[in-house]
Amino acid sequence: MILRQLKELIKKEILILLRDRQTILLLFLMPVALILFLSLAMEGVWADKLTGRKIQLVIENESNSPQANLLAKKIKTHKLIQHIDRPRGMDNDQIFADGKAHAIVTIPKGFDEGDRPVEMYFDPVIDAGYKMATRSLITSITVEVVMGIDNLDTVIAGLLIEKTKPSREFPSPLQQNVPAYAIFAMFFIAIPMSVGFLKEKKDGTLQRLFTYPVNTNLVILGKIIPYYLINIFQFVLMLLVGVYVMSHLISFSFHLGEHPWHMLPVTMVVAAATTGFGVLVAALARTPEQSSTLAATGAILMGVFGGIMMPHVLMPVVMKKLAMISPMYWAHQAYLDIFLRDAALVAILPKLIVLTLFAGICFYVAGRRVQWI
Amino acid sequence: MNALDISSITFSYDGAQGCALQNFSLTVADGRMQALLGPNGAGKSTLMRIITGQLRGYSGDVFIYNNKMPDRSALLSIGYAPQPISLYTALTTRENLRFFGAMAGLSDDQIVLRSKIVLEQTGLTDHAEETVMTFSGGMQRRLNLAVALLHSPKLLLLDEPTVGVDPQSRNHIYETLTGLNAEGMTILLCTHIMEEAARLCSSVTVADKGEMIFSGPMSDIDNLEKFFLEKTGRELRDE
Numbered sequence: 001m002i003l004r005q006l007k008e009l010i011k012k013e014i015l016i017l018l019r020d021r022q023t024i025l026l027l028f029l030m031p032v033a034l035i036l037f038l039s040l041a042m043e044g045v046w047a048d049k050l051t052g053r054k055i056q057l058v059i060e061n062e063s064n065s066p067q068a069n070l071l072a073k074k075i076k077t078h079k080l081i082q083h084i085d086r087p088r089g090m091d092n093d094q095i096f097a098d099g100k101a102h103a104i105v106t107i108p109k110g111f112d113e114g115d116r117p118v119e120m121y122f123d124p125v126i127d128a129g130y131k132m133a134t135r136s137l138i139t140s141i142t143v144e145v146v147m148g149i150d151n152l153d154t155v156i157a158g159l160l161i162e163k164t165k166p167s168r169e170f171p172s173p174l175q176q177n178v179p180a181y182a183i184f185a186m187f188f189i190a191i192p193m194s195v196g197f198l199k200e201k202k203d204g205t206l207q208r209l210f211t212y213p214v215n216t217n218l219v220i221l222g223k224i225i226p227y228y229l230i231n232i233f234q235f236v237l238m239l240l241v242g243v244y245v246m247s248h249l250i251s252f253s254f255h256l257g258e259h260p261w262h263m264l265p266v267t268m269v270v271a272a273a274t275t276g277f278g279v280l281v282a283a284l285a286r287t288p289e290q291s292s293t294l295a296a297t298g299a300i301l302m303g304v305f306g307g308i309m310m311p312h313v314l315m316p317v318v319m320k321k322l323a324m325i326s327p328m329y330w331a332h333q334a335y336l337d338i339f340l341r342d343a344a345l346v347a348i349l350p351k352l353i354v355l356t357l358f359a360g361i362c363f364y365v366a367g368r369r370v371q372w373i
Numbered sequence: 374m375n376a377l378d379i380s381s382i383t384f385s386y387d388g389a390q391g392c393a394l395q396n397f398s399l400t401v402a403d404g405r406m407q408a409l410l411g412p413n414g415a416g417k418s419t420l421m422r423i424i425t426g427q428l429r430g431y432s433g434d435v436f437i438y439n440n441k442m443p444d445r446s447a448l449l450s451i452g453y454a455p456q457p458i459s460l461y462t463a464l465t466t467r468e469n470l471r472f473f474g475a476m477a478g479l480s481d482d483q484i485v486l487r488s489k490i491v492l493e494q495t496g497l498t499d500h501a502e503e504t505v506m507t508f509s510g511g512m513q514r515r516l517n518l519a520v521a522l523l524h525s526p527k528l529l530l531l532d533e534p535t536v537g538v539d540p541q542s543r544n545h546i547y548e549t550l551t552g553l554n555a556e557g558m559t560i561l562l563c564t565h566i567m568e569e570a571a572r573l574c575s576s577v578t579v580a581d582k583g584e585m586i587f588s589g590p591m592s593d594i595d596n597l598e599k600f601f602l603e604k605t606g607r608e609l610r611d612e
Contacts, residue, residue: 001478004475005475005476005478007475008471008472008475008476011472012461012464012468012472015463015464015468016461016463016464019463019504020463203457203458203459203460203462204455204457204458204459205459205460205461207422207427207455207459208453208455208459208473208520209476210425210426210427211425211426211427211448211451211453212448212449212473212476212477213445213448213449213477213478214476
């Protein structure tokens, strides 16, 4: 009888949730849309950060001397340069305003004689680091031509060598956004969970339930299990979107890491934390309206602090420390351990312990504060 | 045998100054339809919640067919239709019946059989697959009653069962209750509608300020409303 009651409690909860279109939008479509649009939006920024964007450059050779022609040719054919022809009738300001190019290089008459230097114009809103890199590149090409050096890099190779390791901290847009917004949406489960509970209290169905021989713990399980399962389904869905849909839409693929099965314990613990948050909101709020405000505000703040909206690696040091107060930070870092750092389960364990403690505290406080009737 | 036997119940809510119920006693004989009347704040809803096991922490005893509450078989012998329409409005009629039937421990076959009967009794057979949120107030009220009847209780507790319903639904509910009582079901009817109590019930209990102030046969009372006002006073109750 107990199992049958539990089954019916779970079934009832899922049926109610599935018939609420707003909740479906909130739990499933919102994160998909966020992953889609924010990954597309971040693609350019990430391209700059990770692979180096090609510099779109207009070159004007007013000299046409052999040296000037060689310089123009070397600039145009450099692998980091994308040569753009000056659009007809556009001055420099218009070119930058319309985003046609990042920089304009002019080789003036008298360049060969050393009378006039090469002139550079940059889009005024270009990133300072990007501007400096472009300027250094044009300088080194100019030095090669003027000094008659075939390739400056081979000369410098004896003096300077780069030994940078591949990044284990900087996620691709998909590695950042898929777990980030899956976690974000999982925490939003607190809204339907708490609103449903308070609505049942308000309309008397919860009180009516207790006029039957139903154990209170069974009612609690009947409330938690469906949302826990929905949380896991949410994550699986977001993962599938990331792997099979988003990787076709943007130029970054989604690597699951060397130990993708680690997602199982991590997702189970994250789902416990999110349902714990939902139970806590349900216990603290007095009305359904209050609970949805509390849950949404809590989830958004946890997202802002926890490196969901702004990647943790890009945060200033103080914010990186502050992020640790958010359970979303620990959840997100646990997933990044899997996708980015190929971490062993032992390395992920401390994050899982923090999330388990968070869940435990939520359930404990909720248990002390909840008023069933 | 008494269907319901309440002796010397005293109860107060946390933080409240006075008692919601003070040394309250009540008996309902098996097979009777009895009215429970009282102005706002009389303690009727508190009493209903104690009888149905929702409230604990009271002193005194509640026996349902000689089973002392809280008790599983006592709970199963009660059918309770609360005053708020306590149904899952996103679910269909049948889904609501299935859910509450499972909570009462009915098997799938019993739920199917009993659903058919209570839907006929409440005139909702044609609306079994419709979601409750599309129902009128009267239909919701009737389903509220159907749920209470589903597990064939021996004692039916009704809290304002006809509030906000049209005359047709009200009359249908009255006929259903009369029929059930005639078949032997004991009914405790908590209501503010004096005509309803006078028409349906053979005995009456009047409560005020947490105490039982009258209990006796309806036949002893000529004019129930006048009698009620004489017993409870004419001042307004804003509780």
